[in-house]
Amino acid sequence: MTSSSDRSPAVDVRVPKSYEIRTYGCQMNVHDSERLSGLLEEAGYVRAPEGSDGDADVVVFNTCAVRENADNRLYGNLGRLAPRKAQRPGMQIAVGGCLAQKDRDTIVDKAPWVDVVFGTHNIGKLPVLLERARVQQEAQVEIAESLEAFPSTLPTRRESAYAAWVSISVGCNNTCTFCIVPALRGKEKDRRPGDILAEVEALVAEGVSEITLLGQNVNAYGSDIGDREAFSKLLRACGSVEGLERVRFTSPHPRDFTDDVIAAMAETPNVMPQLHMPLQSGSDTVLKAMRRSYRQDRYLGIIEKVRAAIPYAAITTDIIVGFPGETEEDFEQTLAVVREARFTQAFTFQYSKRPGTPAATMDGQIPKEVVQARYERLVALQEEISWEENKKQVGRTLELMVAEGEGRKDGATHRLSGRAPDNRLVHFTRPERPVRPGDMVTVAVTYAAPHHLLAEGPVLDVRRTRAGDAWEKRTAEVSAEPAGVMLGLPKIGAPEPSPVAAGACGCD
Numbered sequence: 001m002t003s004s005s006d007r008s009p010a011v012d013v014r015v016p017k018s019y020e021i022r023t024y025g026c027q028m029n030v031h032d033s034e035r036l037s038g039l040l041e042e043a044g045y046v047r048a049p050e051g052s053d054g055d056a057d058v059v060v061f062n063t064c065a066v067r068e069n070a071d072n073r074l075y076g077n078l079g080r081l082a083p084r085k086a087q088r089p090g091m092q093i094a095v096g097g098c099l100a101q102k103d104r105d106t107i108v109d110k111a112p113w114v115d116v117v118f119g120t121h122n123i124g125k126l127p128v129l130l131e132r133a134r135v136q137q138e139a140q141v142e143i144a145e146s147l148e149a150f151p152s153t154l155p156t157r158r159e160s161a162y163a164a165w166v167s168i169s170v171g172c173n174n175t176c177t178f179c180i181v182p183a184l185r186g187k188e189k190d191r192r193p194g195d196i197l198a199e200v201e202a203l204v205a206e207g208v209s210e211i212t213l214l215g216q217n218v219n220a221y222g223s224d225i226g227d228r229e230a231f232s233k234l235l236r237a238c239g240s241v242e243g244l245e246r247v248r249f250t251s252p253h254p255r256d257f258t259d260d261v262i263a264a265m266a267e268t269p270n271v272m273p274q275l276h277m278p279l280q281s282g283s284d285t286v287l288k289a290m291r292r293s294y295r296q297d298r299y300l301g302i303i304e305k306v307r308a309a310i311p312y313a314a315i316t317t318d319i320i321v322g323f324p325g326e327t328e329e330d331f332e333q334t335l336a337v338v339r340e341a342r343f344t345q346a347f348t349f350q351y352s353k354r355p356g357t358p359a360a361t362m363d364g365q366i367p368k369e370v371v372q373a374r375y376e377r378l379v380a381l382q383e384e385i386s387w388e389e390n391k392k393q394v395g396r397t398l399e400l401m402v403a404e405g406e407g408r409k410d411g412a413t414h415r416l417s418g419r420a421p422d423n424r425l426v427h428f429t430r431p432e433r434p435v436r437p438g439d440m441v442t443v444a445v446t447y448a449a450p451h452h453l454l455a456e457g458p459v460l461d462v463r464r465t466r467a468g469d470a471w472e473k474r475t476a477e478v479s480a481e482p483a484g485v486m487l488g489l490p491k492i493g494a495p496e497p498s499p500v501a502a503g504a505c506g507c508d
Contacts, residue, residue: 018048020056022077025064027214027250028185029097031152031165032123033062036096038155043127047157054081058092058130063099065180066354070099078111085113092116092130096123101143101184102356108139119143120185124154147171150191152199161474162401162438162467164208168196168234169215173223174253177291177358178320178351185216190224193234200241207470209438210246210401211238219252219261231256232264239268243466245440246401247271248423251278251318255293257302266309273310274423277302278318279346282337283330286323289362296337303341314344314422321378322351322371325364331374338381344389344424345451346382350375383450390448393424397444397460400426402468404437416441425452431459438467 019040023033037047040058048056059081063074078093085091094116095107101119108114115133118125122144129140152167171186172179200211213234215221222230238247247270252261254277265271277299281287284295306313319334338346350371353360400418407417407427415427418441428443435441440463443455 016044016046017057018052018055019045019058019060020048020052020054021060021062023062024070024073025062025066025098027165027212028167028170028216029062029064031167031214032097032120034156034158034165035152035154036060036062036123036126037157039124039127041157042155054084057088057090058094060094060096060126063095063097065098065102065184071103074099074107075110078114082111082113090134092133094118094126094130096120096126098181098184102180104143105141108141112139115139117141117143121145121147124149146186147189150195152191153195161471162208162465163210163212164203165214166196166199166203166211167191167214168218169221169224172216173220174217174255174293175291177289177362178323178354180354180356181216183356188215188217188220188224190221190230192225193230193237196234197237197241200238200244204241204243207438207466207473209244209465209467210248211244213238213247213249215249217251217253217256218249219258220256228258229260232258232260235261235264235271236268239270244270245465245467246421248274250276252276253278254299254302259305262302262305262309265306272421272423273313274316274421275306275313276316276318279334279337279341280318280320281323281326281330282334283326284333286326286330289325290320290323290359296333300337300340312422314424315341316345316347317341317343318347318349319378320349320351321375322366324351324359324362324366326351326366326374331378335378335381338378338385342385342389343382344422345386346378348375348378348382387448387450390424390450390453392448393445393453394448395445397442398426398455399440399442399463400428402435402437402439402441404471420453426455427452428455429458431462433459433462435462436464436468437471438469439464 021033021036023029045058061074061077064070081093085093092115093113095114096118098120100107100117104117107117116126116129116139118129122142125142129142133140147170150167150170158164169188169190171188172182173188174182203211219231221234222228235247238244279299280290280292282296287295303315306315398420400420402416402418406425407415410417410427414430416430416435417425417427420426426443426445428441431441441459442461443459444457445453446456447454
């Protein structure tokens with residue numbers, strides 16, 4: 001018999017309560033938020049309309065702790081919700097994620113109107129904690145010290161009908177001096193390969209055609225289960241999943257990027273020719289101070305091997321400017337690596353102190369104006385390289401996966417947008433034949449800009465897919481929802497890391 005404590009909390013289905021989730025930080029947080037949505041909807045809540053901006057019955061903050069002002073941002077947002085909560089009896093506010101794991105009771109002390117605080121290891125408890133806070137009329141703070149369940153094993157409400165995250169590991173065994181994530185997410189813990197592949201197969205059966213394998217240090221997968229080649233084996237296994245068209249992964253660490261992974265990428269047709277490889281700095285001196293376990297030569301050697309095996313691979317990176325002690329010579333070394341590596345794109349960050357990290361108390365903190373000047377020089381160089389690399393794509397014929405919401409000007413220009421195999425964004429002429437997000441189109445590239453490509457000629461081919469069918473079905477279901485139960489249209493597209501998210505955790 002199921003006990004009352006094991007059941008989902010009762011929610012009045014006659015008047016569904018609405019929820020809103022605000023997500024900050026890395027891809028892991030985005031994945032967690034999809035699970036939080038699934039948990040709440042399983043418990044009877046409905047998603048608030050887009051743009052509700054705090055008008056929901058439950059507002060959840062899924063936080064990040066890696067920026068110096070992360071707590072200021074959280075408390076500012078909580079402060080703005082306080083008067084609204086006072087005017088709405090029954091409204092609840094929950095705070096989860098890395099900042100909640102770090103600050104714990106401090107959140108309720110500073111914002112006593114918060115109802116629930118939960119950590120990175122127990123996101124599955126959110127509905128129960130909300131109900132307990134409602135019944136007991138007091139804040140519930142519950143922070144688990146170790147992982148209770150992999151995010152991917154929890155209910156989900158995916159933002160995309162055709163692209164999905166698949167968590168293969170959580171936590172990180174590295175000790176980078178600028179990163180607090182290992183202290184908040186814990187040591188690396190790997191999922192069993194069979195469980196991962198079962199989830200992939202289930203997603204494909206639902207219509208998903210692209211998956212992104214996700215981990216704090218994704219290519220270290222196997223260290224927890226004693227198999228150094230486990231990640232390359234997993235990539236090859238994904239290649240045998242019928243109906244899975246595209247496989248991506250993020251983010252790897254240069255230390256663990258071995259030749260067997262390169263071979264698996266090159267030899268597995270549905271593993272895309274794309275690699276996000278965090279550099280952080282081109283200076284060996286700075287890399288040592290960061291406690292990164294590779295040096296410039298090792299990094300460039302990996303890039304060379306990848307390009308030899310996969311000539312059209314698009315390589316992106318993360319770079320931190322102004323790490324404590326960074327000299328002008330150190331910074332010039334970073335510029336030299338950028339010139340040699342010729343990244344398609346770089347997510348660049350000005351160093352900011354992460355409270356609780358060794359780097360925050362290091363000598364040689366760089367003045368803000370110096371960091372800003374170096375940052376601008378790096379951005380200008382990378383913009384130039386990105387444009388030059390994109391120009392090499394002109395004249396190529398590419399098969400794109402049609403996306404929704406990635407081309408902000410698509411309506412005005414009468415174009416559509418899609419992602420190439422290497423994840424470049426391509427805007428293309430709207431074909432006469434209807435296409436849906438998740439369908440595939442073949443186009444010829446006619447123009448290049450630093451951050452996108454154009455295909456201004458006619459579409460050469462349209463291939464309707466099961467992923468497009470899934471998008472169509474999902475959109476129809478949303479449209480058929482009764483008034484007052486607005487879930488919002490799904491945001492379709494590969495789960496692409498944003499400039500903030502790509503290096504936010506800093507542990508890659």
